[in-house]
Amino acid sequence: MNKNLTISGYSTALFSTWFFVEELGLLFDAGDGVSAGLIGKAGKVKHVFISHADRDHLTGLLQFNQLNGMRQPKIYYPKDCGSFPHLAEFTEKFDPHLPKQSIWVPLQEHDKVQIHSGAVVQILPNNHVVTPEKTKSFSFLVQKVKRKLKQEYKGWSTDQIVRLRQEKGADFLTEEIRENILGYSGDTAMDDPKKWENTQVLIHESTFIDEKHQLNSKSKHSLLEDVLEMAAQINLKALILSHFSVRYSSEKIDSTIQALSQKYNLSTPVYRILPGEQVWDILAQDPVYPGKIST
Numbered sequence: 191m192n193k194n195l196t197i198s199g200y201s202t203a204l205f206s207t208w209f210f211v212e213e214l215g216l217l218f219d220a221g222d223g224v225s226a227g228l229i230g231k232a233g234k235v236k237h238v239f240i241s242h243a244d245r246d247h248l249t250g251l252l253q254f255n256q257l258n259g260m261r262q263p264k265i266y267y268p269k270d271c272g273s274f275p276h277l278a279e280f281t282e283k284f285d286p287h288l289p290k291q292s293i294w295v296p297l298q299e300h301d302k303v304q305i306h307s308g309a310v311v312q313i314l315p316n317n318h319v320v321t322p323e324k325t326k327s328f329s330f331l332v333q334k335v336k337r338k339l340k341q342e343y344k345g346w347s348t349d350q351i352v353r354l355r356q357e358k359g360a361d362f363l364t365e366e367i368r369e370n371i372l373g374y375s376g377d378t379a380m381d382d383p384k385k386w387e388n389t390q391v392l393i394h395e396s397t398f399i400d401e402k403h404q405l406n407s408k409s410k411h412s413l414l415e416d417v418l419e420m421a422a423q424i425n426l427k428a429l430i431l432s433h434f435s436v437r438y439s440s441e442k443i444d445s446t447i448q449a450l451s452q453k454y455n456l457s458t459p460v461y462r463i464l465p466g467e468q469v470w471d472i473l474a475q476d477p478v479y480p481g482k483i484s485t
């Protein structure tokens with residue numbers, strides 16, 4: 191695939207999840223071991239988006255803040271999760287010698303966060319934690335924002351364009367285009383597949399392989415088969431599966447991904463993070479399922 195993003199991470203249900211996107215200076219979740227995993231790269235993180243308040247997604251923050259708080263990264267969290275302000279206060283008291291600290295930013299669903307001039311993160315609700323009137327868990331969609339010449343000026347000469355730009359300004363000639371470059375599901379059971387339509391790279395959780403384990407679980411997580419079925423219905427360039435339960439062996443995970451991807455005739459290459467494994471530059475690895483050229 192045309193690889194633009196260097197995505198590295200660790201993701202094992204119940205223990206720890208984090209994903210680092212180097213080009214965007216972005217961290218999705220900050221589970222245990224994130225600083226030890228990132229080592230020298232940790233300083234490149236400018237924006238940390240925490241999907242929800244479960245321990246396996248945030249316990250790495252204490253170490254991360256001690257090592258990187260001086261650079262004042264922003265830590266975004268669901269506003270309705272009351273535990274984050276406690277964590278912010280505790281961190282500040284635990285490390286009072288640090289003259290600068292991370293900046294904590296509460297978010298609500300449908301907020302848009304500009305992470306740099308050309309990229310915006312959209313905050314999408316999901317169904318992992320459902321509480322009346324409150325949203326305590328999020329998915330994230332990163333969009334690249336560009337401006338492109340409006341269709342009606344396509345045939346114009348350079349002279350005409352320059353003159354019009356002088357008269358009306360550059361924005362008059364162009365329109366904003368948003369490209370969905372990266373999606374991160376956070377922890378969630380499957381919800382509306384349309385939210386990931388035309389996303390170049392989707393990181394989606396797939397905690398369970400066996401439906402009876404999913405039904406027995408108190409919290410809401412996705413079934414691998416549902417994720418692959420969804421991926422077959424929408425346009426993606428790459429799918430990264432994550433957050434598998436440790437009850438499944440690596441062989442079981444890989445063979446099930448391959449069998450189900452074939453069953454749904456999936457055209458998207460599928461990558462995965464196996465339980466207990468940290469992977470650097472996931473998209474540079476061989477996919478576990480190569481995808482098909484659609485006819």
Ligand SMILES: [Zn+2]
Pocket residue numbers: 203204207244246247377433
């Ligand atoms: Zn989790």
